[in-house]
Amino acid sequence: QKEVEQNSGPLSVPEGAIASLNCTYSDRGSQSFFWYRQYSGKSPELIMFIYSNGDKEDGRFTAQLNKASQYVSLLIRDSQPSDSATYLCAVRGNAGNMLTFGGGTRLMVKP
Amino acid sequence: DTEVTQTPKHLVMGMTNKKSLKCEQHMGHRAMYWYKQKAKKPPELMFVYSYEKLSINESVPSRFSPECPNSSLLNLHLHALQPEDSALYLCASSQEWWTGQPQHFGDGTRLSIL
Numbered sequence: 051q052k053e054v055e056q057n058s059g060p061l062s063v064p065e066g067a068i069a070s071l072n073c074t075y076s077d078r079g080s081q082s083f084f085w086y087r088q089y090s091g092k093s094p095e096l097i098m099f100i101y102s103n104g105d106k107e108d109g110r111f112t113a114q115l116n117k118a119s120q121y122v123s124l125l126i127r128d129s130q131p132s133d134s135a136t137y138l139c140a141v142r143g144n145a146g147n148m149l150t151f152g153g154g155t156r157l158m159v160k161p
Numbered sequence: 162d163t164e165v166t167q168t169p170k171h172l173v174m175g176m177t178n179k180k181s182l183k184c185e186q187h188m189g190h191r192a193m194y195w196y197k198q199k200a201k202k203p204p205e206l207m208f209v210y211s212y213e214k215l216s217i218n219e220s221v222p223s224r225f226s227p228e229c230p231n232s233s234l235l236n237l238h239l240h241a242l243q244p245e246d247s248a249l250y251l252c253a254s255s256q257e258w259w260t261g262q263p264q265h266f267g268d269g270t271r272l273s274i275l
Contacts, residue, residue, distance in 0.1 A: 082261030093251055093269040094204065101261065138203055142261050147192060148217070149264065151203035 052077040054141050056152035064160055069126040071155050073139030076120070082142040083115055083122045084149070089135045098124060129159040164188050165267035167252050173273045176242060182270045184235040184252030190265075192258040193235045195227060196251040198269075204251055210235060211258035242274045 053076040063069045071085075082101050086094035100106045100113040100122065112125040122141075126133055139152040165186045174180050184193065192211050196204035209217035210229040224246075226238040235252055249271050253264040 084263055086266075091271075093249070093266045096263050096265060099263050146209075146217070147255055147258050147261065147264065148206060148209070153203055 052080075052141075052143060052150045054139055054150045054152040056137075056139050056155045058153055059156040060158045061155055062158045062160060063129050065129060065131060067129050067159075069129045069133065069157055069159070071124040071126075071137050071139075071157065072121060073123065073141075073152050074121045075139075075141045075150070077141070077143055077150075078117075078120065079144040080117075080120075080141045081144050083113070084140040084142075085111075085113060085122075085124045086138040086140060087133075087135045088138060088154070094138055126157075129157075131159050131161050133157060134159050165252055165254055165265055167250075167267035167270050169270060170268065171271050171273075173275060174239070174242065175275050176244075178242075179238070179240045181239065182237040182250055182252075182272075184237075184267055185233055186252075186254040186265075186267075187233055188254060188265070189232075190254035190256050191232060192255045193229065194253040194255075194264060195235070195237055196253065196266075198249045198251055208237075209258060216258055239272075242272075244274050247272055247274045 085098040088094045098113040110127045114123045136154040140149040195207040198204045208227045213229045228236040249269045252267045255264045256262040
């Protein structure tokens with residue numbers, strides 16, 4: 051059974067700090083990796099995706115992928131209170147576009 | 162605002178009612194999805210349509226009936242639901258089913274069954 055694991059948190063960081071969110075997955079054939087942000091009562095919003103090993107940066111966000119170790123991470127620099135949300139890691143296997151979601155990590159950024 | 166539009170935003174219905182959820186996207190995406198999400202849980206896939214044909218049905222009870230009238234629209238018909246069906250129902254779309262392009266979610270319909 052394909053599994054995606056995240057620490058449920060809450061992960062608490064002070065405003066301006068770097069938040070580091072981690073995700074591990076069990077299926078070595080996984081092809082694509084996504085990070086979604088979900089505010090309470092709202093729908094998931096895509097913030098980053100990564101397909102290749104290494105780092106991918108977009109503004110304050112950096113996604114890191116290490117397929118050999120089967121983990122993907124999301125770094126948020128200069129964290130803001132508005133970043134407080136649940137972050138969902140989603141992994142696509144090698145057949146179709148079915149996503150396996152992790153349970154999400156709740157991030158709290160304190161002013 | 163998202164490019165995937167869902168209506169209604171909220172729906173309260175009795176167990177004997179029939180209602181429909183609607184989803185619309187104009188991004189030219191050929192894959193559309195229905196998910197169910199309970200509080201503090203990740204989304205659970207229900208159905209996948211690819212080029213207007215049902216590709217995946219994740220063993221969803223028959224009281225949920227999906228329909229894809231055209232490439233931009235996706236409906237979910239509801240009948241004789243149970244209280245445990247109360248949840249956030251999410252529609253998503255992506256360019257294709259067979260590629261790893263991201264799925265984009267609508268704002269969801271919050272469904273309450275009395």
